[in-house]
Amino acid sequence: MPQAQPEPGRERVLRPLHTGRPALRRRVWDACFVGASGLSAFVVMVPLALVVWHLLAKGLPELNLDFFLHLPKPVGETGGGMANAIVGTLILVGIATLIAVPVGVGAGVWLAEFGRGRLAAAVRYTADVMSGIPSIVVGVAVYGLVVVPMGRFSALAGGVALALLMLPTIIRSTEEVVRLVPRSYREAALALGAPRWRTTQDVVIPAASAGIVTSCLLALARASGETAPLLFTALGNRFWSLRVDQPMASMPVFIYDYARAPYDDWNRQAWTGALVLMLLVTLLSALVRLTTRRAPRP
Amino acid sequence: MKPEIRIRTHDFDLFYGAHHALKSVSLEVPANSVTAIIGPSGCGKSTLLRSFNRMNDLIPGVRVRGRVELSGLDVYAPGTDVVELRRHVGMVFQRANPFPKSIFENVAYGLRLLGVNRRAELEARVETSLRRAALWEEVRDRLGRSALALSGGQQQRLCIARALAVEPEVVLMDEPASALDPTATARVEELVLELKSRYTIVVVTHNMQQAARISDTTAFMMVGELVEVGETRSLFTRPRQKLTEDYITGRFG
Ligand SMILES: Nc1ncnc2c1ncn2[C@@H]1O[C@H](COP(=O)(O)OP(=O)(O)O)[C@@H](O)[C@H]1O
Ligand SMILES: [Mg+2]
Numbered sequence A: 001m002p003q004a005q006p007e008p009g010r011e012r013v014l015r016p017l018h019t020g021r022p023a024l025r026r027r028v029w030d031a032c033f034v035g036a037s038g039l040s041a042f043v044v045m046v047p048l049a050l051v052v053w054h055l056l057a058k059g060l061p062e063l064n065l066d067f068f069l070h071l072p073k074p075v076g077e078t079g080g081g082m083a084n085a086i087v088g089t090l091i092l093v094g095i096a097t098l099i100a101v102p103v104g105v106g107a108g109v110w111l112a113e114f115g116r117g118r119l120a121a122a123v124r125y126t127a128d129v130m131s132g133i134p135s136i137v138v139g140v141a142v143y144g145l146v147v148v149p150m151g152r153f154s155a156l157a158g159g160v161a162l163a164l165l166m167l168p169t170i171i172r173s174t175e176e177v178v179r180l181v182p183r184s185y186r187e188a189a190l191a192l193g194a195p196r197w198r199t200t201q202d203v204v205i206p207a208a209s210a211g212i213v214t215s216c217l218l219a220l221a222r223a224s225g226e227t228a229p230l231l232f233t234a235l236g237n238r239f240w241s242l243r244v245d246q247p248m249a250s251m252p253v254f255i256y257d258y259a260r261a262p263y264d265d266w267n268r269q270a271w272t273g274a275l276v277l278m279l280l281v282t283l284l285s286a287l288v289r290l291t292t293r294r295a296p297r298p
Numbered sequence B: 001m002k003p004e005i006r007i008r009t010h011d012f013d014l015f016y017g018a019h020h021a022l023k024s025v026s027l028e029v030p031a032n033s034v035t036a037i038i039g040p041s042g043c044g045k046s047t048l049l050r051s052f053n054r055m056n057d058l059i060p061g062v063r064v065r066g067r068v069e070l071s072g073l074d075v076y077a078p079g080t081d082v083v084e085l086r087r088h089v090g091m092v093f094q095r096a097n098p099f100p101k102s103i104f105e106n107v108a109y110g111l112r113l114l115g116v117n118r119r120a121e122l123e124a125r126v127e128t129s130l131r132r133a134a135l136w137e138e139v140r141d142r143l144g145r146s147a148l149a150l151s152g153g154q155q156q157r158l159c160i161a162r163a164l165a166v167e168p169e170v171v172l173m174d175e176p177a178s179a180l181d182p183t184a185t186a187r188v189e190e191l192v193l194e195l196k197s198r199y200t201i202v203v204v205t206h207n208m209q210q211a212a213r214i215s216d217t218t219a220f221m222m223v224g225e226l227v228e229v230g231e232t233r234s235l236f237t238r239p240r241q242k243l244t245e246d247y248i249t250g251r252f253g
Helices: A021-062 A065-069 A083-113 A117-132 A135-150 A155-179 A183-191 A196-224 A251-260 A264-294 B045-052 B082-088 B103-113 B119-132 B152-164 B182-195 B208-214 B232-237 B242-248
Strands: B005-016 B019-030 B034-038 B062-070 B089-092 B170-174 B200-204 B217-222 B225-231
Touching: A021 A264, A065 A083, A065 A264, A083 A117, A083 A155, A083 A196, A083 A251, A083 A264, A117 A155, A135 A155, A155 A196, A183 A196, A183 B089, A183 B152, A196 A264, A251 A264, B005 B045, B005 B200, B019 B045, B019 B200, B019 B217, B034 B045, B034 B208, B045 B062, B045 B089, B045 B170, B045 B200, B082 B089, B089 B152, B103 B119, B103 B152, B119 B152, B152 B170, B152 B182, B182 B200, B182 B208, B208 B232, B217 B232, B217 B242, B225 B232, B225 B242, B232 B242
Parallel strands: B019 B225, B034 B200, B034 B217, B089 B170, B170 B200
Antiparallel strands: B005 B019, B005 B062, B217 B225
């Protein structure tokens, strides 16, 4: 093949190098830009630090083992805890996870591996729309769809509401991480005579598992702090109850009720509840970081 | 005596959408020998190779015309079971692509697909495959470790072992050594020569010396056409086509 020769007489002419004013102006702009973006980064940190400081200052004094082990005391008595709300939140989030993870991961994998055409577009669109629905609207919808037919508030309804909030996140991020699995893995399996579904099951999903777990945990962490959808579904419960067809206590609703109550010690317990909830969510996020670090994505 | 023909293509065309990538290719691949496909980059070598086990089916917009036969059976016939076909035609890719699983599981995977799950049988067949791929001695005491911890050359031999485990009749190799250093390349070349008594091997390479070293038959392609095919030594010493001569003497490409 003939070598591309530069045409004679058309060497690039360098413009004279500018010095002085333009260089100074550039440097000033540079400094302004770095300064401004640094400031924004700092501004992001401030609210977080304030929240944490506030929660610790107000919530720590009441934080003790009793808080985790005892039920709320009747009005007038001091002490007591939110054991039922902690367990309730775990159950509600558990129900939501049982519903949202299989459906969400399944849909995400399907979108990434098999989804073509209108149906796939419709599923993606639905997930996007769902992620934009305010959580209180989800609560009201589940009220109409589950609570009214059942005739009462229940943990089940609460779990369904939280699941609906988790679904879109799980679907879209699962789709993304499954797409990241290199094509060469799929080709290797297919060339060995693996059918499509076995390729997906044996090779693609394991390779994407760390990312899938991360997306589920993120959705879970978000859902565990939701209050609005639970007000119309799981309601709340001042007593010990593990029945999924009955109203169930949860930490966010506990905080909501106690913060609004006209009693000082309830208000203090609301702070402590908020602190515990934040610790729980932080724990979940730490778990996310850990899983992503342990098993790096392919 | 005429050698048995393992793969035969007859007037085979392949289109990627509007792009005519293979033009009326007619090629015969003799059984139990090494056939090399050479030609400049983009001439359709990989496309032709991937037509033998229908890996091109995975690409949207691919159309084919003409015939490909494996041991006399029509590969593109409407009723062909592609999964079954691929069990008879193993493939090794340009970049080693072991699964992110243990060394053992990489080789065992094809067997598991066939429903082999007895530990003793799996172990025996994994060992046989690793020995055939000349990798056994290097990995025998760390079969449970991740395949991704192996060197590039070892990974490629592992991929060969993985393909051999299901006892294919044909092994297709797409530039199997192009990402390897010279020592690892030499090992893969040796391996190809050892394997040909048992398997029919088709190897794509852009390295003419390599083709000359390891193959019995060489096919030369250019822009989607099969220009010349013949016994390797005579193709390199007495090419019949002017294009072939230009290519092997390094006048282009
Ligand atoms: N997936 C694809 N989609 C469209 N065109 C392709 C695809 N794969 C290869 N081609 C085209 O087909 C021709 C042959 O490609 P390929 O078989 O990969 O060549 P080689 O292996 O000889 O380098 C090239 O022009 C290439 O651009
Ligand atoms: Mg190629």
